[in-house]
Amino acid sequence: MSTFTADQAARNKRSGPPPNTMPLMRRLAYSKVNLWLIFLIPFSVVWMFPFLWMISAAFKSQSEMFLGGIGLIPKEPTVENFARAWTTARFGEYTLNTITFSVTTVIIVVLVSATAGYALGRGRMPGKVILVGLLIATMFIPHGYTIIPVFQLVNALGLGNGLLGAVLATAGPAHVVQIMLFMGYFSGLPNELGEAATIDGAGYLRTFWSIYLPLSKPIMGTVALFQFIGAWNAFMVPLVFTLGRPDLRTLGVGMYGFYGQYTADWTGLAAGACISIIPIVIVFLFLQKSFVEGIAGAVKF
Amino acid sequence: MSATPRQKGLGSRILAHRWNYLFLVPMLVLFAMFTLWPMAASWYYAFFNWDGVASPTDWVGWQNFISVATNPVFWNSFKNSFLFSLVALFIQMPLSLLFAILLNNPKLRGRNLFRLFLFVPVVTTTAVIGIVFAIILDASGGTANEFLSMVGIRPINFLGSEVTALPTLMVIETWKGFGTTLIYWLAALQTVPQDLYEAARVDGANGFRQLLHVTIPVIVPIAIVILVLTFQTSLNPFDLVQATTRGGPNLSTDVTATFIYRYAFDPGEEGLLAPRMGYASAAGVIFGVATLVLTLLQAPLLKFGKAGR
Numbered sequence: 001m002s003t004f005t006a007d008q009a010a011r012n013k014r015s016g017p018p019p020n021t022m023p024l025m026r027r028l029a030y031s032k033v034n035l036w037l038i039f040l041i042p043f044s045v046v047w048m049f050p051f052l053w054m055i056s057a058a059f060k061s062q063s064e065m066f067l068g069g070i071g072l073i074p075k076e077p078t079v080e081n082f083a084r085a086w087t088t089a090r091f092g093e094y095t096l097n098t099i100t101f102s103v104t105t106v107i108i109v110v111l112v113s114a115t116a117g118y119a120l121g122r123g124r125m126p127g128k129v130i131l132v133g134l135l136i137a138t139m140f141i142p143h144g145y146t147i148i149p150v151f152q153l154v155n156a157l158g159l160g161n162g163l164l165g166a167v168l169a170t171a172g173p174a175h176v177v178q179i180m181l182f183m184g185y186f187s188g189l190p191n192e193l194g195e196a197a198t199i200d201g202a203g204y205l206r207t208f209w210s211i212y213l214p215l216s217k218p219i220m221g222t223v224a225l226f227q228f229i230g231a232w233n234a235f236m237v238p239l240v241f242t243l244g245r246p247d248l249r250t251l252g253v254g255m256y257g258f259y260g261q262y263t264a265d266w267t268g269l270a271a272g273a274c275i276s277i278i279p280i281v282i283v284f285l286f287l288q289k290s291f292v293e294g295i296a297g298a299v300k301f
Numbered sequence: 302m303s304a305t306p307r308q309k310g311l312g313s314r315i316l317a318h319r320w321n322y323l324f325l326v327p328m329l330v331l332f333a334m335f336t337l338w339p340m341a342a343s344w345y346y347a348f349f350n351w352d353g354v355a356s357p358t359d360w361v362g363w364q365n366f367i368s369v370a371t372n373p374v375f376w377n378s379f380k381n382s383f384l385f386s387l388v389a390l391f392i393q394m395p396l397s398l399l400f401a402i403l404l405n406n407p408k409l410r411g412r413n414l415f416r417l418f419l420f421v422p423v424v425t426t427t428a429v430i431g432i433v434f435a436i437i438l439d440a441s442g443g444t445a446n447e448f449l450s451m452v453g454i455r456p457i458n459f460l461g462s463e464v465t466a467l468p469t470l471m472v473i474e475t476w477k478g479f480g481t482t483l484i485y486w487l488a489a490l491q492t493v494p495q496d497l498y499e500a501a502r503v504d505g506a507n508g509f510r511q512l513l514h515v516t517i518p519v520i521v522p523i524a525i526v527i528l529v530l531t532f533q534t535s536l537n538p539f540d541l542v543q544a545t546t547r548g549g550p551n552l553s554t555d556v557t558a559t560f561i562y563r564y565a566f567d568p569g570e571e572g573l574l575a576p577r578m579g580y581a582s583a584a585g586v587i588f589g590v591a592t593l594v595l596t597l598l599q600a601p602l603l604k605f606g607k608a609g610r
Binding site: 033037040044050051054070115123125140149150172173204205208236239240243253277283291299 | 311314315317318320321322324325327328329331332334335336338339340342343346353403406408409410411415417418419420421424425426427428429430432433434435436437442444447448451476481484485487488489491523526527529530533539540543544557558561562565566578581582585586588589593596597600
């Protein structure tokens with residue numbers, strides 16, 4: 001699958017428009033599809049407008065915002081909104097909470113899916129087929145409406161009203177696609193690797209930990225990236241688990257609370273939105289290739 | 302270890318794989334706790350009149366199911382949830398296919414950049430970008446309405462009026478999810494062998510006929526998978542609705558997830574003094590069963606798709 005990597009963009013640029021020596025038909029074909037640019041360019045501006053507005057408003061003064069106008073360049077750029085969002089609206093704490101929540105979720109999901117995928121991918125034990133079937137079947141059963149039992153269960157464990165509870169509720173439900181990714185990868189690795197390790201005296205754990213797991217880095221990367229972005233953007237679970245603890249809110253929930261309390265502080269909200277969104281967009285921009293390939297993989301899977 | 306002969310007894314085979322089973326334990330424990338148990342418990346809780354504080358004791362039989370099923374507010378939320386799905390299936394899917402075909406053309410300049418633009422909303426936090434939209438679309442002073450007034454159109458209370466709120470949220474939800482379906486389609490288009498196009502061109506087929514007779518027949522099996530995936534994701538617009546309108550104005554954007562949320566976690570909003578966890582569970586069960594039926598209806602399609610591959 002082709003992706004929008006920088007080197008590809010560069011290659012596209014280099015190839016440029018066809019030289020005049022090309023046959024007339026080919027040249028027409030070039031210009032014909034590029035007529036769509038007349039539509040695509042303004043369309044992209046409208047499409048990206050919420051982001052443009054968000055960044056612009058975050059640097060505007062409150063009085064400039066109050067006066068209105070559709071200009072996107074702040075007249076007197078200020079970082080005061082960021083200061084207000086960071087301290088008064090507690091986005092500093094929310095950022096830390098979000099990082100804690102996301103990283104812990106990623107670690108649990110990667111470890112649990114990797115071990116399960118290893119066992120299912122390398123072993124041919126009784127019950128394996130049934131278990132894989134059961135896991136796949138749950139993919140098609142709608143969830144998202146089982147938040148109440150999950151909430152009660154986490155409360156019963158004494159983890160209600162806390163980030164660890166939110167982590168468990170997010171990382172807990174079987175991540176079937178992730179398990180299948182690891183399973184497929186591990187089952188495709190040659191047996192000789194493990195056999196050689198056994199001859200050298202390595203046990204099951206060592207073989208997994210120092211031979212197979214390091215080889216699965218590409219899968220670990222994809223799973224971690226997906227889980228990180230998913231956890232960063234999570235809303236319902238962190239909302240429910242921080243209802244009684246505003247200090248533990250994640251960025252999404254914090255933004256919701258901020259909007260509920262200071263609905264009219266548009267510049268402050270825009271700064272809060274920048275704090276929530278820009279980090280995850282940067283993560284995506286750096287790792288877009290594996291992210292896009294992961295999504296495309298869901299279809300071919 | 303994987304070479305255990307079949308004729309050995311089940312017990313010794315299990316013993317031989319003890320490490321494999323041990324490695325499954327963390328996943329199985331979490332799977333039982335957070336996937337299987339919640340499904341069963343939703344049903345169990347639905348038979349109680351229960352505020353969620355202590356263990357449920359007040360058994361009310363099917364009463365919760367009956368009062369949910371006779372509550373027009375529930376059916377209103379149910380209808381809206383499926384309207385979101387219909388938009389995803391019948392507007393977002395075909396529209397993103399058209400964009401995918403356009404952006405799949407290697408002769409289009411800057412296509413990687415356009416793909417990037419279309420995809421960025423996918424990685425943003427729905428609740429946060431939803432609030433950004435709510436401000437841009439504000440009835441008094443929002444940038445969208447300032448634009449409209451410049452061209453002489455009276456302000457529209459996008460999210461504050463019963464008529465426009467739901468369509469507005471649907472547009473935002475489509476914007477948010479568009480990139481995912483676009484990537485699905487681009488992946489599907491990659492599977493079409495180029496020599497089929499060559500052959501079609503030799504036969505004198507134009508672009509539209511190539512689409513109709515080459516592209517679409519080849520991608521139909523994958524299209525069915527995309528349909529199921531899109532349907533599954535489209536069923537839960539909770540984040541956007543709760544962050545922007547909380548189901549309002551006057552329940553016009555209420556979806557089943559926000560309905561359940563109010564009864565279980567925000568009872569004040571419903572004028573209740575305590576949560577009604579049993580009632581909310583019954584609503585969740587009814588919605589879950591309905592979506593399961595609709596998903597199962599797609600199963601024959603999936604089989605057909607697999608056969609076509």
